[in-house]
Amino acid sequence: MTRRAVVTGIGIAAPNGLGPTSYWRALMAGQTGIRRVTRFDISKYRSKLGGEIPDFEPDRHLQDRVLPQSDHITRLSLVATDWALRQANVKNGDVATDEMGVVTAASGGGYEFGQRELAKLHHQGPEYVSAYQSFAWFYAVNTGQISIRHKMHGPGAVVISEQAGGIDAIGHARRQLRDGAELMLTGGVDSTICPWAWVAHQSNGRTSRSTDPLRAYLPFDQRADGYVPGEGGAIMVLETPESVKKRAGTPVYGEIAGYASTFDARRPGRPPGLQRAIEQALGDAGMDAKDIDVVFADAVGDLEMDREEAEAIKAVFGPHGVPVTAPKTMTGRLFAGGASLDVATALLSMFWSAIPPTVGVSEVVPEYEMDLVIGEPRHAAVTSALILARGHGGFNSALVVRQHR
Known part of the structure; x- marks a missing residue:
């Protein structure tokens, strides 16, 4: 019999809400998180709007030792993971460490961290580059850091298929459950709001040049003029129904059916x-x-x-x-x-x-x-x-x- 996969915890970091409740309220109110980019000087770029997360304070959620070695995307991913596990009522010891795994999606890695350290290399010299540059920029860093933080010694992977990756990661995690894993963390969180990544966005010719947040991103509309880049995503707890039954009162949002x-x-x-x-x-x-x-x-x-x-x-x-x-x-x-x-x-x-x-x-x-x-x-x-x-x-x-x- 094929093992089924259900979602029991959701951690969300989005430009219009942190956490499922705040995010859902914003959606129901039609509240946009798209605004003029403030993370860097956007005046020299053709596209000036982005979906920035405005109120995320990583030092409120993460230990000091994690902050110097992590990019913005990893901090968002770690916090979203903590929220998802808490919502799923998963505590240390509930599941054997070698039966838990992580599959995330990435489009490139920690762009902001990488850009900062490359600037140090060129302007100050190699001795000023952080030792964490060896992995903080890497596209697999979120899977690695999540695995380390929660002692998950089971299957680990990262999927690189740009926007499709957020689905592909979930599909791969479901496959791991069918192959014997009991619980998987999966999904994706991305952030590409820095000059290095912004140049890449503009090179494909599909970013909107509108300066009106309510008119910039109009899919399926006759006035469609491209998309607006944003940051954030979701991490979910995916597990078997048999695993869920071991933790009384655990919510089930739904099943990954196909x-x-x-x-x-x-x-x-x-x-x-x-x-x-x-x-x-x-x-x-x-x-x-x-x-x-x-x-x-x-x-x-x-x-x-x-x-x-x-x-x-x-x-x-x-x-x-x-x-x-x-x-x-x-x-x-x-x-x-x-x-x-x-x-x-x-x-x-x-x-x-x-x-x-x-x-x-x-x-x-x-x-x-x-x-x-x-x-x-x-x-x-x-x-x-x-x-x-x-x-x-x-x-x-x-x-x-x-x-x-």
Whole structure:
């Protein structure tokens, strides 16, 4: 019998809320976390808006010894992990250390830490570079630091597939549970708000140049002009139902029911693989399109990529066949953290029986024939959800979550 995977704890760090309660309230109120970047002097750059986390104070949550050796993304990841474990009622000794593991997603690693130490190297000399530069910038650092902090000696991995990584990490963690692990920490947290990373964002030509936070990121809208980069994400506790029963009173948000990924080689005449990923994820879950209550879209905000995604959704569900939402219009695209935050949001939608809106969008392209949730939240029972993500370079991923029965 295949071992099932359920989510029992969620830790969230988002531009519009820290923790599931604060974040969910912001979504329901349509509160955006997108604003003019303040982390560095943005005046010389074409794109000036970002989804910054404004009120995170790492020294309130972490020991002094951790701070000098960690980048901003690792600090966010460690704190989100602590919150997720606390919510899942996991304490030291509840699960054997070699039966717990960590799989996270990353897009590049600790950009801010790396940039700072490289500046020291070039302007002051090698003796001024931190010894922690050897790992603090590395894309696997979050998995490593989480494992060390919580003495998790089981499977460990990091997935590098940009925005799709937040789903791929969860899919890989579910596979580890099926292979015998009892509990996995998974998801992704990312932060690329520094000059080094910002140049990379702008090089792809898809970042919005708007200076209006409410009009800058408009996926599926006729006025779509690109996306807004952001920081944050979600870490979740994933475990088997048998493991949960050992801790009385532990909440279960939902089950990871289906997962699939495809890759677009971009050969002439070959259609995008997102539709195939959707169909395979539904098949993995043993579900049909009619069983899905809402789709959380990847929603790039680029007219061509939005059209491709809309066509894939319409091909599977039919015209106006399923409610679609993109609450990331309130946070920006969080890259390795974005899809995992969407998964967490889908689980919260099932918990609260509501679908958050796609803020700012009002002129949906008619040809998409899409039932996009705009304006206000849509209050309705949500028993299942499909989450989509695409990573730069051709990665497509789809994940199905449903209520645990």
